[in-house]
Amino acid sequence: MGEHGSEHASSNTHGNGNGRREVTVSDVAAAARVSKATAARALGDYGAVSDSVRERVQRAAEELGYRANALARTMTTGRSNTIGIVVGDIENPFFAQATRGAADIADTAGFDLILSNSDEETESEAKAIGVQLAKRVDGLLVAPASSVDIRNLRTIVDAGRPLVLFDRVAEGIEADAVIAANRTGARKLTGLLTSAGHRRIAFISTLLHTDGYRSGEVLGSSSVAERVAGFTTTLAEAGIPRPEAWVRLNARADGVERAAVELITGPDAATAVVASDSRIALAVFRAARSVGLRIPEDLSLVAFDDADWTGLTTPSITVMSQPIHEIGAEAARLLVRRIRGDGGPFVTKVLDQRLIERESVAPPRL
C-alpha cells in the first residue's frame, strides 16, 4: 500500500490519556491515498475536490472514525464558532430563559455556547471572561455584574471581541445591548399601587449595595436603577415624600424574606410591595404568610417577571412580564451579526414589558 508513512512512526505523548490516538486528516489522507490537503478539502467541504475523491475520502474517514479537531481548525482560521455567555446565575429562571433564547439563535447560526456564572460579582465575572477570551470565543454575551465598573467589559473590547450586553447596559463601552423598558414598566407597576391609594410602598431588590439607597445614587445594575427611577418618580408624582426611603436594596445578603418581614410589619409598615423579580415576589409572599398578612387585603404585591407559577398562587400575582427569551435571542442575533463583520454603530435595543393584571392589588386598609 502506498502508505505515506511517517506520520504513524512515533508513539505520541499527547492525546487524551486513554492511550488512543485521535484519527487525523493525515490518517484519512493516507487511507484514501490522497494528500493531506485534498483530504482536508473533502472533509472540510471547501476548495475543489473531484466527486470520486471526495467520496473515497469520506468513506475512509467514516471507516477510521475520523472526527475533526475543532481546536486545530480554530488555530488556523481564527474562528472558534463559539460564543461565551456570562450570566449572574443559571439557576435564576430569568437567566435560564435568556440563555435558552441565546442558545437557540447561536445553534442555528452554528455557534456553541460556553457558559459561566458570575454570581453578580465583578471578580468572578473577570475570571469567567478571562477563560472565555483564552478559549478564543468569537464573541461574548454578558449580563454585566456592574453597569458602573466597566473594566471587565473593557477587557473584552480591548481584546477585539464583539460584545453584546443583555438585561443591563453600561456607559462608555463600545457594545450593543438588549434590555427591557424597565423604567416604564416600573412606572406602570407602581402606578397601579398609587392609584389604588397606597402611600407606603416598598421596592425590594437583591442588588448588592452597601448602605441604604440615596436619591440620585448610581446603582450597579442599570436595570434595577431604571426600575428604581420609575418607582421613585411615580411615588413623587403621587406626592409621597422621600420616595427613596422606600427603596430596599441588598435584600439577598440580609435574607430576602427577612427583609420583607421588616418592611411589612411595624408601625410604619409598607402596605404594598414592588418586587424586582419573581424570586423576590416569592419571598414576599412567604413573608406575608408568615406574619399573617393576607394578600391583597392587608398587603398588595406586584412583581417583575411572569414566572410560570405567578398565576397559580392565591391570590394570583399581578406582574410586569418581560420578553426574557427574546432578550437572549436578540442579543445573540446582534452578536452573530457583529461576528460576521457588521461594523455599524452600536445599538441598544429596548424591548417592551407587558403588564399582566391579576389579583394581588387592592386598596390599602384604613
Next chain:
Amino acid sequence: MGEHGSEHASSNTHGNGNGRREVTVSDVAAAARVSKATAARALGDYGAVSDSVRERVQRAAEELGYRANALARTMTTGRSNTIGIVVGDIENPFFAQATRGAADIADTAGFDLILSNSDEETESEAKAIGVQLAKRVDGLLVAPASSVDIRNLRTIVDAGRPLVLFDRVAEGIEADAVIAANRTGARKLTGLLTSAGHRRIAFISTLLHTDGYRSGEVLGSSSVAERVAGFTTTLAEAGIPRPEAWVRLNARADGVERAAVELITGPDAATAVVASDSRIALAVFRAARSVGLRIPEDLSLVAFDDADWTGLTTPSITVMSQPIHEIGAEAARLLVRRIRGDGGPFVTKVLDQRLIERESVAPPRL
C-alpha cells in the same frame, strides 16, 4: 510612552477579523529578551525559571496585554480543561439546578462548561455531542435523551472521553451515573394516595412515547421508567386492576394541561394525580382550576421536585424533593475524577429523595 511597536507591523491573515494581532509568547519573549521556551515556562508556571527572569517576563506580558491561547495549549497538551454538559432543556428548572451544581464543582476543579440542549431528542443530542467532542472536551456530563438507544453515548466512549450520566442511566455503557431513587420515591408518593383511599390515580409524564403505555414496556428515560414502576407496583399492591392503564405519557406533545383535563374529567376520571415533575404539577393545578375542581377536595395531587413555589399555592403541594443540585455536583465530581485518571470500576450513585408532605392530598370524594 514606551510603545513596543513591532507587534503592529505585519498584517496577518488570521486573527479575529478586527485587524488586531493577538500577543503571543513569542512577543513576550522578545520583549523580555529571553527565548520562547523560557517565556512560556514563566507564563505557564511550569519548568524552571529564575526569579529575575520570571519577573521580567511577567512584566513584559503585562505590558503587552498577553493573554494565553488556551486552544494552542490544548493542542499540545491534549487537555482542554473543559467539560461538556448536555441537558434536555436549560430552561427546565431541574436542568438549570443540576447545571449549576455541576458548574460549581467544575469551576473549583478548573474546568469550564460547554452547554448544549438536546430537547430530549437523540438527533440533536448527537449533534451536541459531536461538537463537544470536536472541541475536545475532557469529558462529558449527559442526561441521555434515551436510556435505550445508547448510540450517542457509545460515540463518546469510543472517542475515549470519560462520560458521566445524570438523572438517567443507560444499560450497557461504560460510564458512571448519578440518579435519584425514583422507584422508591414513586412508591412513597403513590402510597400516600392509595392510603388516602384513592383507586383511580393517574401518573403524568411528558416523556415522548408513541401510543399508550403497556406493562413491561421499555421506556426511553430510566428515571421515568423507575417512577412508572414504583407507581404501578404500588397500585397493584393496593389491588387496583390494570395499573398501567393509568400511566399517561407523551403529555407534552399533546399539551400537558389538556391531557390533565382529560384525565380528571369524565365518568372514569382520576381522583388523584402523580405529576412526574413540577412543571406538570403546574399544568395539573391549572387544569383542575379550569374545570372547577378543588384540590384536594375533588382532586389530590402529588409531584416530583420541590420547586420553590410548591409551598405557596393554595393548597400547597405535597412533593418528593430531589437533591438536584447535588445530582449535578456529584456527577461533575465523578467526571473530574475520571478525567484525572481514576480507572476504577464504574459506579452508579443513587441519591435519596425526600418526601415533603403538604396539603394537596385528601381522601377521594365518595
Next chain:
DNA sequence: ATGAAAGCGCTAACAT
C-alpha cells in the same frame, strides 16, 4: 536555568 527545534491537527498560499 535557558535555548533550539519539533510537533499538535488543521487550513491557506502557492505550486503543478
Next chain:
DNA sequence: ATGTTAGCGCTTTCAT
C-alpha cells in the same frame, strides 16, 4: 483538481 509547504501559539524533548 491535487499536492507541497508553511504556519497558527503553544509545550515538550533534548541540548547546552
